[in-house]
Amino acid sequence: MxxxxxxxxxxxxxxxxxxxxxxxxxxxxxxxxxxxxxxxxxxxxxxxxxxxxxxxxxxxxxxxxxxxxxxxxxxxxxxLARTFQVVKPLQRMSVLDNVIASAFLRAKNKAEAVEIAMETIRFTGLEEDKDVISRGLPLGKRKKLEIARALATQxxxxxxxxxxxxxxxxxxxxxxxxxxxxxxxxxxxxxxxxxxxxxxxxxxxxxxxxxxxxxxxxxxxxxxxxxxxxxxxxxx
CATH class of the missing domain: 3.40.50.300 (P-loop containing nucleotide triphosphate hydrolases)
Structure with missing residues (x-):
């Protein structure tokens, strides 16, 4: 199938x-x-x-x-998850909080959501930027964040x-x-x-x-x- x-x-x-x-x-x-x-x-x-x-x-x-x-x-x-051609992160939130928001689709609690988000951020090479407010990211990193947000839904x-x-x-x-x-x-x-x-x-x-x-x-x-x-x- x-x-x-x-x-x-x-x-x-x-x-x-x-x-x-x-x-x-x-x-x-x-x-x-x-x-x-x-x-x-x-x-x-x-x-x-x-x-x-x-x-x-x-x-x-x-x-x-x-x-x-x-x-x-x-x-x-x-x-089934997706990214968008025009990236639109939650601009007032940090990179980490953006990914945590997606992780709550599967996570049973905040601790689990943070764990999923951190693993995803490391995987996509955004660990150094985890505390950066997303609207301040250059395009290349916003594209990575878009992928990370989708991946966090597992x-x-x-x-x-x-x-x-x-x-x-x-x-x-x-x-x-x-x-x-x-x-x-x-x-x-x-x-x-x-x-x-x-x-x-x-x-x-x-x-x-x-x-x-x-x-x-x-x-x-x-x-x-x-x-x-x-x-x-x-x-x-």
């Missing part, structure tokens, strides 16, 4: 089809890249998966259970929405290592990313979306050489 199944999903906003009859699966333990031009419908698909939007048509199944129509907090409780499936956008070369390499370490912990990942060298190097499989429709699916080498993908990104 697939960990996640997106089954014939469409999402209409008025007469505009942001997603149109999209189907694919994610297997436990893999990294699946979701790519496509700007406006292709990638983040809309994330919003459908995590319950921000209900699908107009189709279903999303997580661990065999239909989650379409459930609220985001209910889906998160089942073991997910089985993590959705990453452009976690590499705006990072410098050093930060990019650090983030790649964090994502490889997340996979090594047995957490499955679906990632939206425009940085092609990154997505090709970390993904086990890639799904390509254009104008809300799936146009290709396969291993990185197949996607790299697919004429439909080349046309969608570069033009004929």
């Amino acid at each position: 697939s960990l996640l199944e997106i089954r014939n999903v469409s999402k209409l906003f008025g007469g505009l089809a942001a997603s149109s009859n999209v189907s694919f699966t994610i297997q436990k333990g893999e990294i699946l890249g979701l790519i496509g031009p700007n406006g292709a419908g990638k983040t809309t698909l994330f919003n459908i998966v995590d319950g921000v939007y209900p699908p107009t048509k189709g279903q999303v199944l997580f661990k065999g259970q239909v989650i379409s129509g459930m609220k985001p907090h209910q889906i998160c409780k089942l073991g 997910p089985e499936l993590l959705l990453l929405d452009e976690s590499f956008a705006g990072l410098n070369h050093s930060e990019l390499n650090e983030s790649i290592e964090i994502i490889k370490s997340i996979k090594a912990r047995g957490i499955t990942i679906m990632i939206i990313e425009h940085h092609m060298k990154v997505i090709m190097s970390i993904s086990d499989r890639i799904v390509v979306i254009n104008y809300g429709q799936k146009i290709a699916e396969g291993i990185p080498q197949e996607i790299r050489n697919n004429p439909l993908v080349i046309e969608a990104y570069l033009g004929e």
Whole structure:
């Protein structure tokens, strides 16, 4: 059984089809890249998966259970967490308190929440910044904090929405290592990313979306050489 199944999903906003009859699966333990031009419908698909939007048509199944129509907090409780393209930490709170807030999804008390949060902060390389108020963090560390907040919910499936956008070369390499370490912990990942060298190097499989429709699916080498993908990104 697939960990996640997106089954014939469409999402209409008025007469505009942001997603149109999209189907694919994610297997436990893999990294699946979701790519496509700007406006292709990638983040809309994330919003459908995590319950921000209900699908107009189709279903999303997580661990065999239909989650379409459930609220985001209910889906998160089942073991599916996400980051957002525009990072929005709790700006007046410290890095540690931001992660503690997420840890309370599983923790039975504050002591347990602090323990989960500290382990997550160490894992993501934010220990030196744990007492820093989050609005004062540079972009690279805010991106790490966004990942830490999601990880503190102890997910089985993590959705990453452009976690590499705006990072410098050093930060990019650090983030790649964090994502490889997340996979090594047995957490499955679906990632939206425009940085092609990154997505090709970390993904086990890639799904390509254009104008809300799936146009290709396969291993990185197949996607790299697919004429439909080349046309969608570069033009004929």
